[in-house]
Amino acid sequence: MENKVKELAERCIECGLCKGCCPLLAGMEESPGKAAARGATAEESFSCALCGCCEAVCPVGVSPKELFAAGRRAAIAAEDFRLDEYLYLLPDRDNNLMSVYRRFSGIDYGDIAVKGEASRCFFPGCTLMTYAPELTRAVFSRLQKDCGCDGMLTDCCGKPLTQMGLPQRAEAAAAKLVARLKAHAVREVIVACPGCYYELLPVLAAAGVTLKTVYEVLELPSVDGAGRICTVHDSCPDRREGVFGRQVRAALAKSGFQTVEMSHSGKKTICCGSGGMISSFRPDFTEEFVGRRLAEVRESKAEILANYCASCTAKFAAAADDVCVVHALSLLLGRDDDFTAAKKRMAAMLEGPEGDEIWARIMAD
Template identity: 50%
Template sequence: MDVATGVTGGGDGFREKIKENCTACGRCTASCLLLQEIGEAPLNIAGRGPTIEEAFSCNLCELCAAVCPEDLSPAGMFAAKRIEAVANGEFPIYDYRYLFPDRELNICKLYREKYNIDYNDLPIDQKGEAAFFPGCTMLTYAPAITRAAFNHLQELWPYISLLTDCCGKPLYQMGLKERGENYTGYIKKKLKGLGVRVLITACPNCFYQLRAELAPAGIEVRTIYEIWEDGKAGTSLITVHDSCPDRHEGIFARQVRGVLEQLGYQRVEMEHHGTTTFCCGSGGQVSHFRPDLAEALISRRLEEAKNTGVGILVGYCLSCVLNFARISTGIKVRHALDLLLGLDEDYHEIKERVRALFSGPEGEENWRRVMAE
């Protein structure tokens, strides 16, 4: 995984490889809504060069690479175009600065501020061997899970610390390569200063973003599921949505299924799962760049979930869970940790609560603050 692009490989070599090896077989187009919209094979797109609009419409989910018999990655080509466009000032990326995790105030921090979500009673950024890294989405929109998971981990590591940072992946996905590298450097320095040797992650984005970066520093990145002990037994019929970052290695997919199976949950798989999983609509920040395309991705995935006939759709990436939960389909949408911890959080209103932050006179002031230079 190249953290500069968020996909396998790196640089504009993606385009050259596609030009040299793409057979225009159509497998990627059959799976990808964006390629269907463009109406051209990757071979043609690589030949002329992707447009900026195409690049920022790609959700960087890598399904194209997963189904390609030649192991090519149109997503990598689009990611490289993002970096080029941002570096050349051809795309107004700073219009989206409310997403930047390295800013003093961003949308996640504003949400926690306005809805009184903090963790000041927990040991934040304390020195010690182990630390829990929930990720910015879980910290912000699932405080009950964050706290319960931390308490569970404290039984294994009594002196474990809580880290409230973002992994920095949004910066890389938005084409801000240098800014992303600077942020990654900050995370490395912080962890080394705290003496952290084991970093426990709950988010697949954080896990894959940080694992390779922290290994040279002697910091082991592990998932919360590989060390899970006990849990709330259940007998419900479920289906599991796999997260795109986990597509190639399937670490979370195997661990989550294994733990839930041990607890008694019965599973029905969607047609596209594991390597061929469909994106939830949040990949590559597409919900901000192309909300119409994101909606189509969400609808496609929920239709597959409905076709399984199960009662619960389970995700292990909270961004996926939030996307699915806001649309009423008759299926409960829960995070895997909800099931393991015996929680029953309803995420249906979260997106509306975010939008409410920017409504009315107070919303105008909130927007001014979060966009302030």
């Protein structure tokens, strides 16, 4: 990745196109190339959504995103970033925010967890299994019926560690997952999250494990979407390859939904504001991303905003009173799942003296 930073410094033509899609770059007086020549600061690096839109619009194919990803790693290594203030985000800790919330809320998947030899497993991803446990179980039930899925894995793919700038910890998490897969003789993993899919793709390929998406495995029930107009928000990890985007649009069309595109979709999609965990570092940028995207939804005249990433779904659902925000799996399975409820319960969990105790436990080393 450091070679990509060097390439950015040498090849950036200072056209300014990337500034139009990124509030961080828009606010910088110099070009990404000049920033690469001096190196990104910790503040700049943790203000980047790592969404990759800058790559998509660059006419010479360089990547400002890689500058800030490298800056995060450098800041962590040099202790220029207060990692101890963000321990709640780290999924390789027993008491991270999501795992504590699941225990607090009684969300447990022990009855469907992988046990013994399991050739085919479901990997929902942290956000889906935390924010939408009923949907998670519904998808697993369908997978059992449709392809004989043997169990569910509640591990994290390690992407938050990669994004935080902790590559060694991300590699350790991946190695732990691979060891578990081998222990259960898993040959195929079915994922619901695009972030997990692209994070695990090279890891599982090296381990000889096949990776599939839920959309290429599920035999979806007959849902009458005739006359209903959707627009699809493409998840940032999927912007380059578009695997999920194509599969979801095809599934919606098969169910009779009409899809209209927003001004920015596919490779040039706008981040939902969750990328790079910037809602914890730059909530103002998150608000800007969400506002821009919801404005495009309204301009599209679609009645439904369909998302195939649980984080995107939760982010938009919390901000849009006048837009019907759904997860694509909920829509395709004919379900009504509320992605705002978990956020409210999580906030309630941290209120009062008991909430203070829970937070102290989450942030303890």
